[in-house]
Amino acid sequence: MIAVIDYGVGNLFSLTASLKYLGADVKVTGEKEDIEAADRIILPGVGAFADAKEKLDQTGLVDTILEQTAGGKPLLGICLGMQLLFEESHEYGVHKGLGLIKGTIASIDADLKKAGIEGLKVPHIGWNALQFDEDEPLFRYNKQGDHVYYVHSFYGTDCRESTIATSEYGVTITGAVRSGKVYGTQFHPEKSGEVGLKMLEAFMEV
Numbered sequence: 001m002i003a004v005i006d007y008g009v010g011n012l013f014s015l016t017a018s019l020k021y022l023g024a025d026v027k028v029t030g031e032k033e034d035i036e037a038a039d040r041i042i043l044p045g046v047g048a049f050a051d052a053k054e055k056l057d058q059t060g061l062v063d064t065i066l067e068q069t070a071g072g073k074p075l076l077g078i079c080l081g082m083q084l085l086f087e088e089s090h091e092y093g094v095h096k097g098l099g100l101i102k103g104t105i106a107s108i109d110a111d112l113k114k115a116g117i118e119g120l121k122v123p124h125i126g127w128n129a130l131q132f133d134e135d136e137p138l139f140r141y142n143k144q145g146d147h148v149y150y151v152h153s154f155y156g157t158d159c160r161e162s163t164i165a166t167s168e169y170g171v172t173i174t175g176a177v178r179s180g181k182v183y184g185t186q187f188h189p190e191k192s193g194e195v196g197l198k199m200l201e202a203f204m205e206v
Contacts, residue, residue: 001025002204003038007059009052009080010044018190022201032064040203041065041073045080049089049105049154052080053097062098069100074181074206079152082177082184091154100182103159108152108171117170123153124169130176130187132165137206138176138183139165141198148175148187148195155186181206 002019004012006028019026019042027034035041043065045052056062069075077085086097089105097105109122127147132139150167156174165176167187177184183203189196 001027001034001038002040002042003035004028004042004044005035005056005059005061005065006030007045007052007056007061009055010046012044014188015042015044015078015190018197018200019204022197022204024200024204030059030061032061035061035064035068038073040206041068041075043075043077043081043084045078045084046151047080049080049083049091049097050093050095053084053089053095056084065098066100069180069182072181074203075100075183076203077182077184078190079186079188082186083154083156085177085182085184086156086159089154101156101159101162101177101179101184103156103162103174103177105154106157108155108169108173111157112170115171120170123151124155124173125151128167128169128173128175128187130165130167132176136164136176136178138178138199138202140202140205142195142202146195148185148189148192150187152186156184 162177
């Protein structure tokens with residue numbers, strides 16, 4: 001069973017529909033017992049980091065997530081869910097994350113300006129080619145240059161040792177990360193058509 005954590009941020013319909021299409025046993029839940037009983041965990045999320053982290057803290061599930069991942073249970077964070085895996089975010093202040101991925105969440109717009117790059121809209125919304133480490137199990141069914149769908153204004157930085165996929169948008173966008181069996185995708189697999197379904201299928205086999 002895959003436990004999709006419901007903590008009040010994000011549209012869960014397309015994610016659960018994609019997983020069920022692949023034949024997965026899915027449970028959307030905010031209960032500790034369900035997460036402990038699950039074979040895999042997915043942490044979705046859209047919106048602002050601080051608000052999402054506060055809501056996740058209020059569920060009382062943070063310790064459960066950390067305990068389950070420490071025990072080797074696979075977890076996939078998607079979009080804001082991936083960002084929450086990092087040590088901290090600099091989105092409108094400094095906010096502590098779960099610390100499962102070393103690195104910092106930073107502003108795309110600020111880094112584009114530092115690089116002297118103009119004309120690119122932020123939020124970064126749309127399809128971008130993905131380049132990835134071909135040894136990574138998450139991409140076993142994908143090919144280099146597959147396009148995935150992004151919607152975000154902030155991204156992972158200082159995380160080279162965990163980065164397993166990137167896209168280019170003026171700066172190099174951290175597309176996916178991994179530490180042990182903890183995975184994160186900045187893009188939305190569930191909104192990336194057949195390409196994303198292949199990644200979700202691969203995660204079901206991790």
